[in-house]
Amino acid sequence: MEKDILEPATTNKAVVLTADVLLKQWQGHRGLTRRTIEAFPEDKLFNYSIGGMRPFAQLAIEMLTMGAPGIRGIVTRKWPSYEQVDSEFKNIKTKAQLLEAWDKATEEINELWPQIPAGRFQEIEKVFGQWEGPVYWSLFYFIDNEIHHRGQGYVYLRSLGIEPPPFWDRN
Numbered sequence: 230m231e232k233d234i235l236e237p238a239t240t241n242k243a244v245v246l247t248a249d250v251l252l253k254q255w256q257g258h259r260g261l262t263r264r265t266i267e268a269f270p271e272d273k274l275f276n277y278s279i280g281g282m283r284p285f286a287q288l289a290i291e292m293l294t295m296g297a298p299g300i301r302g303i304v305t306r307k308w309p310s311y312e313q314v315d316s317e318f319k320n321i322k323t324k325a326q327l328l329e330a331w332d333k334a335t336e337e338i339n340e341l342w343p344q345i346p347a348g349r350f351q352e353i354e355k356v357f358g359q360w361e362g363p364v365y366w367s368l369f370y371f372i373d374n375e376i377h378h379r380g381q382g383y384v385y386l387r388s389l390g391i392e393p394p395p396f397w398d399r400n
Contacts (some may be wrong), residue, residue: 257399264394288378295371297334300341311357
């Protein structure tokens with residue numbers, strides 16, 4: 230089954246998504262994740278966890294290590310290690326710094342995205358020296374990872390008595 234997911238379909242040539250539609254979908258998720266970060270009290274964002282899970286700030290920083298650096302790698306075909314990218318965000322210690330980094334990453338994704346040639350999405354790439362597969366699969370991984378960790382953030386917020394932003398509102 231996994232092999233089928235990673236190999237481009239050759240029999241059905243119908244276009245389901247354009248690159249612009251995929252970017253809009255992702256940026257909708259990124260906006261929702263930003264609102265989730267905003268919903269956290271400053272004192273809980275970096276320190277609160279449940280059941281041994283990492284605090285939400287650490288999860289958001291993980292998302293930052295994939296987003297803009299991932300698009301930069303797709304465009305340039307140059308991939309630092311995940312550890313190198315992770316070190317770029319180690320100095321984030323406040324909600325304001327996290328939101329500033331989030332906004333900067335969003336701008337960079339929007340600037341770099343149009344530089345991805347259409348055929349690039351089907352090319353095999355080993356991202357961050359770790360995960361090999363078609364570029365589209367890596368993009369789905371970045372998005373899935375964000376959704377997964379945002380769900381953890383929702384659990385944290387609810388346990389703190391805070392209503393998370395509506396998950397369907399991705400404007």
